[in-house]
Amino acid sequence: MPELPEVTTTTKKLNEILPSLKIVSVWTNYNSSYFYGKENIKDPKYFAKFKKEAIGSKIISSYRIGKNVLIDIQKPKIKDKKTILIHMKMTGHVLYGKYKRAEIEEMVSGERKKVNGWVPVDKGPLQDKFNQYIRLVFELSNGNFLVLSDARRFAKVCLISDRVVKEFKDLKGLGPDPTEKEFNLKRFKEILNKKPVGKIKSILMEQELISGIGNIYSDEALWMTEIHPEEKPSRLSSTEIKELLKNIKSVLKKGIDFGGDSTSDYRQPDGTPGNFQKHHKVYRRKNEECLKPKCSGTISRIVVGGRSAHFCDTHQKLKR
DNA sequence: TGCAGTGTTGCTTC
DNA sequence: CGAAGCAACACTGC
Numbered sequence: 001m002p003e004l005p006e007v008t009t010t011t012k013k014l015n016e017i018l019p020s021l022k023i024v025s026v027w028t029n030y031n032s033s034y035f036y037g038k039e040n041i042k043d044p045k046y047f048a049k050f051k052k053e054a055i056g057s058k059i060i061s062s063y064r065i066g067k068n069v070l071i072d073i074q075k076p077k078i079k080d081k082k083t084i085l086i087h088m089k090m091t092g093h094v095l096y097g098k099y100k101r102a103e104i105e106e107m108v109s110g111e112r113k114k115v116n117g118w119v120p121v122d123k124g125p126l127q128d129k130f131n132q133y134i135r136l137v138f139e140l141s142n143g144n145f146l147v148l149s150d151a152r153r154f155a156k157v158c159l160i161s162d163r164v165v166k167e168f169k170d171l172k173g174l175g176p177d178p179t180e181k182e183f184n185l186k187r188f189k190e191i192l193n194k195k196p197v198g199k200i201k202s203i204l205m206e207q208e209l210i211s212g213i214g215n216i217y218s219d220e221a222l223w224m225t226e227i228h229p230e231e232k233p234s235r236l237s238s239t240e241i242k243e244l245l246k247n248i249k250s251v252l253k254k255g256i257d258f259g260g261d262s263t264s265d266y267r268q269p270d271g272t273p274g275n276f277q278k279h280h281k282v283y284r285r286k287n288e289e290c291l292k293p294k295c296s297g298t299i300s301r302i303v304v305g306g307r308s309a310h311f312c313d314t315h316q317k318l319k320r
Numbered sequence: 321t322g323c324a325g326t327g328t329t330g331c332t333t334c
Numbered sequence: 335c336g337a338a339g340c341a342a343c344a345c346t347g348c
Contacts, residue, residue, distance in 0.1 A: 002326065002327085003326065003327090006326075067326095067327075087327080087328085088326090088327090089326090089327050089328070089343090090325070090326060090327055090328090090343090090344095090345095091325095091326085091344090091345075091346085129346085133345090151344075151345055151346070152343070152344045152345055152346085153343075153344060153345090154327070154328080154343060154344080156328090198337090202338095205327090207327090207328085214326060214327070215325090215326060215327085216326065261326075263326075264325070264326055264346095264347095265326090265346090266326070283326095284325095305338080305339085306338095306339070306340070306341095307325095307327095308324075308325080
């Protein structure tokens with residue numbers, strides 16, 4: 001589900017809601033997949049520690065690093081803060097709403113298959129779908145709940161107690177953030193120089209090189225720049241690299257401005273879908289006509305680095 | 321019925 | 335040894 005704009009949308013909303021609320025209690029029904037200790041090893045016993053740290057803590061703020069949701073928390077009278085890291089992977093949803101406490105408690109303990117939660121915007125079957133896959137629940141001091149719904153159980157939750165969050169294993173290896181001012185042409189060229197003969201789409205999505213870009217936004221940025229997804233960086237002109245950088249930044253901004261992409265099932269914390277999917281030029285438009293003005297091409301789909309890549313067969317040609 | 325899917329990891333093969 | 339390929343994770347929707 002989430003790439004940089006979706007995660008940004010989520011953390012921005014969380015940051016409007018959560019700061020100064022306290023975590024009253026925490027439940028999970030999927031210990032073994034979610035809690036990682038300092039060594040970053042999956043182990044159900046870490047949930048006990050996670051719970052102990054979380055309960056009684058006040059939420060300070062929420063922000064994004066790469067595709068990770070970070071939530072800083074702090075216990076009263078304790079100087080050091082801790083940080084909750086949530087990676088939503090494919091089907092994770094961080095949602096905030098009203099639930100009946102008894103129902104959600106029963107559900108998470110496995111006594112109930114689903115709850116009638118409050119994810120207000122979706123009136124259709126998706127609402128049930130989200131509530132059916134709630135894996136982790138934070139009860140908050142205002143009586144509302146912050147929950148992680150995750151059908152495929154790929155999501156990851158960690159508690160970071162290190163003072164320097166960026167030194168945490170999952171975050172340390174991430175490449176620079178393309179929305180930062182410091183991510184300039186010089187920096188971008190240095191990155192591309194590391195992989196002169198790689199496939200440009202795969203490079204854009206490699207989190208160790210650049211953090212935050214995934215399948216949707218890489219397709220869109222390459223379409224805008226008229227570059228084939230399998231093109232080698234060594235064949236790109238200086239002008240193309242400059243344009244590509246500009247388009248990456250603008251398409252990510254557009255994704256954020258539209259509240260994320262709900263092609264699949266991304267939802268903002270209050271259940272609202274994003275709108276970027278209404279503005280795709282290529283992603284998931286296989287066999288449809290190219291939307292570039294005056295281009296009469298058709299959108300093709302191929303597999304690049306194990307992922308689907310969409311491009312126009314006419315204005316995104318491989319250089320020979 | 322079958323296959324593709326917004327992400328990442330870890331193992332295998334070249 | 336590094337890079338690339340591929341299955342796995344678990345489930346939905348077309």
